[in-house]
Amino acid sequence: MLPPSVVEAVARDMVDCAASGRSLLGLPFTSREFTEILGRAETYIRQLLAIPDGYHVLFLQGGASSHFTLLPMNLLGNLRQADYVETGLWSHRAAEAARPWCEVNISARGNRSAMPLPDDWQISAQSAYCHITTNETAEGLQLHTWPEKIDVPLVADMTADLLTRPVLMERFDLVYASAQKNLGAAGLTIVIVREDLLGKSREGTPAPLDYTLQATAHSKVNTPPTIAVAVAARMLEWITRQGGLALMEELNRKKSDAIYAIIDRSGFYRCNAAPPHRSMLNVCFKLPNAELDKRFLAEATAEGLLDLGGHVDIGGIRASVYNAVPEQSVSKLVSFMTEFEARRG
Ligand SMILES: Cc1ncc(COP(=O)(O)O)c(C=O)c1O
Incomplete structure (x- = not known):
C-alpha cells in the first residue's frame, strides 16, 4: 500500500513533474529534474537510516531475487565460498541462487517457527561474506537481535523490513531490498554497500549488474527505474514527515501486536511463529482446516479486506502490515476475525 497523500503526489507528477511541464513517465534519467529526484531519495535514505560515511546507496533495477544471483558475482573476489543463514523460504532461495x-x-538453519540467533551462526572464516534475511515474509519470522560485527562481511536481504525500524547500519556491509513493500513501487532495488566491499566483481560481470561500476556512475550505468525512484522519493519524504523510523517501528509493532493478541486469545487461529521470533510486518496464521482458511479469505475479500492469502508454498492467512497500512485497516481485520470466530469457531 501507499499512503493516499503519496498516491496523489505521484498522480500530479504523472502530469507535471517538478514543475517541468513534463510527465514523470517521459522524464529522461539524464534530466536535471530526475537527477534532483534521485539526489533527494538518497539524502532521505541516508538520514533515515543514519548511514555512516563510506557507504554507497545504489538505485538499481532487478528486484531482490535478481540480486540474490548478483551477490556472488560481485562479492566473491578471489574466494570460493559464502555463508548463508537459512531462516526460511527467501533465505533458502538466496542460498540456492548462489550455488552455481x-x-x-x-x-x-531455522525451523518454520524460529530464527537461529546470531550467537548460533557458525560462520566460516574462508567465506567471502555471510548472507542473512532479516524478515522472512512467507513464514512471518523476523530477526529482532542485531548481530555484533562479525569477521566476514555481513550481507542482508531487508526486502520486507528496510525502513520499517531503525537499523545499526555499521554492523552491515551490504543491505539490499526491493522497494515494493515499504518504499513504494515495484521495479526498484536499493543496494547499500560499503566502499571496501567494492572492486571484487568477477571478470565478465555485465556492467549494469556490477555494483562497483554502478557506484562509480551513481546508479546511472544504465537507465535506473525512474518512476519507482520518484515514488520512493515521495515515500521517503512521507516516512520522514511522519516522524522517521522509530515511529514506523512503534506503529508497525502496534498493528501486528493487535493481530497477534487476538490469535493468542483464541484457540481457533493458530500462529506457527514463536513469540520472540514473530514478524511485526507479516502476521501469518491458519484456521483449524484449509476449508476454513478458504472461507475466511472469501468472506474477508467480500468485506474489502484484500490480499490476505498466505505465500503459495505455505498457505493459510497472511496479514502484511507494511509502513503505509493504516491502523484502521488492522482494526477492521481484528473485528472481522472476532466476528468470524464467533460464527464459525
Ligand atoms: C524477504 C524477501 N526477499 C526477496 C523477495 C523477492 O523480491 P522480488 O520479487 O522483488 O524479487 C521477497 C518477496 O516477497 C521477500 O519477501
Whole structure:
C-alpha cells in the first residue's frame, strides 16, 4: 500500500513533474529534474537510516531475487565460498541462487517457527561474506537481535523490513531490498554497500549488474527505474514527515501486536511463529482446516479486506502490515476475525 497523500503526489507528477511541464513517465534519467529526484531519495535514505560515511546507496533495477544471483558475482573476489543463514523460504532461495557460483556453507538453519540467533551462526572464516534475511515474509519470522560485527562481511536481504525500524547500519556491509513493500513501487532495488566491499566483481560481470561500476556512475550505468525512484522519493519524504523510523517501528509493532493478541486469545487461529521470533510486518496464521482458511479469505475479500492469502508454498492467512497500512485497516481485520470466530469457531 501507499499512503493516499503519496498516491496523489505521484498522480500530479504523472502530469507535471517538478514543475517541468513534463510527465514523470517521459522524464529522461539524464534530466536535471530526475537527477534532483534521485539526489533527494538518497539524502532521505541516508538520514533515515543514519548511514555512516563510506557507504554507497545504489538505485538499481532487478528486484531482490535478481540480486540474490548478483551477490556472488560481485562479492566473491578471489574466494570460493559464502555463508548463508537459512531462516526460511527467501533465505533458502538466496542460498540456492548462489550455488552455481560458489560453495555455500549453511551457517545455521531455522525451523518454520524460529530464527537461529546470531550467537548460533557458525560462520566460516574462508567465506567471502555471510548472507542473512532479516524478515522472512512467507513464514512471518523476523530477526529482532542485531548481530555484533562479525569477521566476514555481513550481507542482508531487508526486502520486507528496510525502513520499517531503525537499523545499526555499521554492523552491515551490504543491505539490499526491493522497494515494493515499504518504499513504494515495484521495479526498484536499493543496494547499500560499503566502499571496501567494492572492486571484487568477477571478470565478465555485465556492467549494469556490477555494483562497483554502478557506484562509480551513481546508479546511472544504465537507465535506473525512474518512476519507482520518484515514488520512493515521495515515500521517503512521507516516512520522514511522519516522524522517521522509530515511529514506523512503534506503529508497525502496534498493528501486528493487535493481530497477534487476538490469535493468542483464541484457540481457533493458530500462529506457527514463536513469540520472540514473530514478524511485526507479516502476521501469518491458519484456521483449524484449509476449508476454513478458504472461507475466511472469501468472506474477508467480500468485506474489502484484500490480499490476505498466505505465500503459495505455505498457505493459510497472511496479514502484511507494511509502513503505509493504516491502523484502521488492522482494526477492521481484528473485528472481522472476532466476528468470524464467533460464527464459525
Ligand atoms: C524477504 C524477501 N526477499 C526477496 C523477495 C523477492 O523480491 P522480488 O520479487 O522483488 O524479487 C521477497 C518477496 O516477497 C521477500 O519477501
